[in-house]
Amino acid sequence: MRRDHxxxxxxxxxxxxxxxxxxxxxxxxxxxxxxxxxxxxxxxNRMAAGLVSAxxxxxxxxxxxxxxxxxxxxxxxxxxxxxxxxSVSFFxxxxxxxxxxxxxxxxxxxxxxxxxxLPPFGIxxxxxxxxxxxxxxxxxxxxxxxxxxxxxxxxxxxxWPAVAVALAGAWACSAATWTDPDVxxxxxxxxxxxxxxxxxxxxxxxxxxLIATVQKAAGDGVAYIVLPxxxxxxxxxxxxxxxxxxxxxxxxxxxxxxSVVGADGYDNVLVAVSAGGGRVLYRERMPVxxxxxxxxxxxSKGARADFFANPVVVLNGYKVAPLICYELxxxxxxxxxxxxxxxxxxxxxxxxxxxxxxIVAIQRASARAFARLFAKPLVISFNT
Numbered sequence: 234m235r236r237d238h239x240x241x242x243x244x245x246x247x248x249x250x251x252x253x254x255x256x257x258x259x260x261x262x263x264x265x266x267x268x269x270x271x272x273x274x275x276x277x278n279r280m281a282a283g284l285v286s287a288x289x290x291x292x293x294x295x296x297x298x299x300x301x302x303x304x305x306x307x308x309x310x311x312x313x314x315x316x317x318x319x320s321v322s323f324f325x326x327x328x329x330x331x332x333x334x335x336x337x338x339x340x341x342x343x344x345x346x347x348x349x350x351l352p353p354f355g356i357x358x359x360x361x362x363x364x365x366x367x368x369x370x371x372x373x374x375x376x377x378x379x380x381x382x383x384x385x386x387x388x389x390x391x392x393w394p395a396v397a398v399a400l401a402g403a404w405a406c407s408a409a410t411w412t413d414p415d416v417x418x419x420x421x422x423x424x425x426x427x428x429x430x431x432x433x434x435x436x437x438x439x440x441x442x443l444i445a446t447v448q449k450a451a452g453d454g455v456a457y458i459v460l461p462x463x464x465x466x467x468x469x470x471x472x473x474x475x476x477x478x479x480x481x482x483x484x485x486x487x488x489x490x491x492s493v494v495g496a497d498g499y500d501n502v503l504v505a506v507s508a509g510g511g512r513v514l515y516r517e518r519m520p521v522x523x524x525x526x527x528x529x530x531x532x533s534k535g536a537r538a539d540f541f542a543n544p545v546v547v548l549n550g551y552k553v554a555p556l557i558c559y560e561l562x563x564x565x566x567x568x569x570x571x572x573x574x575x576x577x578x579x580x581x582x583x584x585x586x587x588x589x590x591x592i593v594a595i596q597r598a599s600a601r602a603f604a605r606l607f608a609k610p611l612v613i614s615f616n617t
Contacts, residue, residue, distance in 0.1 A: 260602055273389065274389035303588060346363065364564065423450050426616070463491065480506065503581065517557045520536035520559060555581075558584070
């Protein structure tokens, strides 16, 4: 019994290390997360499997409490509660599906991986090891995803040492030749450091300042400028007219984050505006649970979510895969968009509240990994 305790403690320690390394925000370290299935399958009992799962998930998402405290200008308690609540899905799924019958573990782990990749459990399916596919097999697309899945299955069988060696070899080869996703020549993503004021200061002068930034970013051959989540604040006819007039005579189309308010809540959106007018281009499929999406209040409050709507949108002939903030932390929005073979991936966020955490770095790493997996150009725009 004492030996089991020592073994479980060691597994928990390695799970913590794997999560902290894999989800540090360095894209090339993502494959460290593949240690988790090995640790899960070596748990001596169900309780140990649950503790290993909890340790992995809590370490991978350790920036959440501080981020929530910053967002709400409060102490750490709300963030700690949300952190623990979010871990319930990952902990529960992996605990319940663990089995003492070793031959059944591969099937159980596949089931756990699928459940954590899709709603409803996938809503908090952060730190999914499948994200490492883009580092292990860049450019392989769905074959790379299949190869990584096969590797994850192999890691919960008796031949896991051989599988681990093969995956480590793929990791080393990729790291030695790694290049970031291309940025299309006619596209430009703008990063800002406006803090919490972005999207909250709705005055005319703020809009003029943003317009001046866009005009400065425009250059030869630039046709599309991407601005962060919430950049334009509330999208109203007045804001649309202001931007349309400012872009008169310019070939540039601005893709920017905004909010559209209705009687039954609001949508977190991307709008496209040019000299010819503006329109809502994309409605976020998965807003941040808790702070934005609040289904317990019904349809009268919070941001609306439509899990499988508009995975790609068309902009002047481009098939665009848009992703806003939280959608970069979970697997299914990325995979759903990639299933429609987009021409370009556009990833935006407003991460001012993540200061002193690795959350934005993780979002960027996830976007880069999936874009490289499917060999798609990537445009990123964040406010910090």
